Amino acid sequence: MIELKQLTKNYGKGTHMTTALSGLNLSVEKGEIFGVIGHSGAGKSTLIRCINLLERPTSGEVWVGGVDLTSLSTKSLQAERRKIGMIFQHFNLLSSATVYDNIAFPLRLIHTSKSDIEQKVNELLALVGLEEHSDKYPAQLSGGQKQRVGIARALASEPEVLLCDEATSALDPQTTDSILKLLLDINKRFELTIVLITHEMHVIQRICDRVAVIHAGGIVEHGAVTDVFLKPKHPVTRDFIRGELDNSEIIREAMNVSSPISSRVMKVTFLGSKTYESILSKIVRETGVDFAILQGTISTIKDTPYGQLIVRFEGNPDDIVITKDRLIQQGLEVEVMG
Numbered sequence: 001m002i003e004l005k006q007l008t009k010n011y012g013k014g015t016h017m018t019t020a021l022s023g024l025n026l027s028v029e030k031g032e033i034f035g036v037i038g039h040s041g042a043g044k045s046t047l048i049r050c051i052n053l054l055e056r057p058t059s060g061e062v063w064v065g066g067v068d069l070t071s072l073s074t075k076s077l078q079a080e081r082r083k084i085g086m087i088f089q090h091f092n093l094l095s096s097a098t099v100y101d102n103i104a105f106p107l108r109l110i111h112t113s114k115s116d117i118e119q120k121v122n123e124l125l126a127l128v129g130l131e132e133h134s135d136k137y138p139a140q141l142s143g144g145q146k147q148r149v150g151i152a153r154a155l156a157s158e159p160e161v162l163l164c165d166e167a168t169s170a171l172d173p174q175t176t177d178s179i180l181k182l183l184l185d186i187n188k189r190f191e192l193t194i195v196l197i198t199h200e201m202h203v204i205q206r207i208c209d210r211v212a213v214i215h216a217g218g219i220v221e222h223g224a225v226t227d228v229f230l231k232p233k234h235p236v237t238r239d240f241i242r243g244e245l246d247n248s249e250i251i252r253e254a255m256n257v258s259s260p261i262s263s264r265v266m267k268v269t270f271l272g273s274k275t276y277e278s279i280l281s282k283i284v285r286e287t288g289v290d291f292a293i294l295q296g297t298i299s300t301i302k303d304t305p306y307g308q309l310i311v312r313f314e315g316n317p318d319d320i321v322i323t324k325d326r327l328i329q330q331g332l333e334v335e336v337m338g
């Protein structure tokens with residue numbers, strides 16, 4: 001659906017030049033929710049603004065729905081842009097227009113009839129749960145309500161792609177959750193492809209199918225959220241996950257515990273239905289190894305349950321190896337940490 005090829009964006013010239021994106025490649029499938037995460041200054045905003053050419057790349061190609069946007073005339077680009085909606089961190093609503101008129105705005109631009117506008121805006125108001133607020137002005141709304149208007153406005157021209165530029169960063173956790181639920185709902189209902197940028201891993205964990213980690217203008221790691229989240233490879237990814245699954249301190253302490261018999265610390269990861277099975281207890285009963293759980297998390301990544309335990313196994317060294325092998329045979333991920 002979206003393909004970015006060798007995308008480079010430089011701001012300024014000569015000694016004042018900043019390279020925001022450097023030969024970046026990225027591919028987003030139709031109907032998925034794709035997250036891009038990165039620290040401040042990594043190039044997230046530049047990247048998302050290049051997808052609808054709000055920012056024109058210095059070089060490279062931007063393919064959306066089989067069309068290279070960088071090759072189009074201004075008029076053709078305007079038509080293609082209608083297929084791409086966008087929402088913003090600070091909502092970007094027209095402050096002097098009512099909720100109704102904000103949502104109607106893109107439809108008036110393309111000369112939609114008054115009755116069609118009325119029907120469409122009412123549908124969208126119901127979709128985002130703002131039927132009661134259509135005559136209010138943005139200043140009379142909460143942050144979450146403003147973002148709902150932003151979403152309704154973005155959907156008015158029935159786009160195939162929705163770009164979300166830090167759409168929940170200005171909202172409190174509860175409101176963030178309700179907006180993320182709404183995005184999930186419209187993704188399913190309209191098979192809408194969603195690309196979002198964020199610096200918050202929990203946003204990715206909650207709704208994204210795949211994720212790319214951006215650092216210094218390039219993608220350093222990408223894949224299914226379950227893979228990237230549970231088996232991070234790049235230091236920047238590990239950095240983001242540290243807040244969610246921090247186990248460095250507890251492992252350091254566990255290493256210092258002196259034990260009369262041999263012991264190994266392992267990270268055991270369960271995914272999907274295995275999260276709820278009693279695999280660990282069955283295996284240690286057979287191998288005769290004891291264990292202490294040093295840390296444990298059970299949560300979900302989008303709809304997929306997962307569990308991650310940091311376990312110290314104690315016993316005969318051969319039996320500990322057999323325990324590890326059996327866990328792997330049962331389809332669990334095991335990483336020996338020390």
Ligand SMILES: Nc1ncnc2c1ncn2[C@@H]1O[C@H](COP(=O)(O)OP(=O)(O)OP(=O)(O)O)[C@@H](O)[C@H]1O
Nearest residue numbers: 011018019020038039040041042043044045046047
């Ligand atoms: N209009 C501009 N002129 C000059 N430099 C810019 C411009 N916009 C962005 N940059 C620079 O490009 C780099 C990437 O910025 P960008 O805003 O894309 O990063 P970001 O990951 O979105 O950061 P943040 O999360 O802080 O918004 C930064 O070094 C930034 O200073």
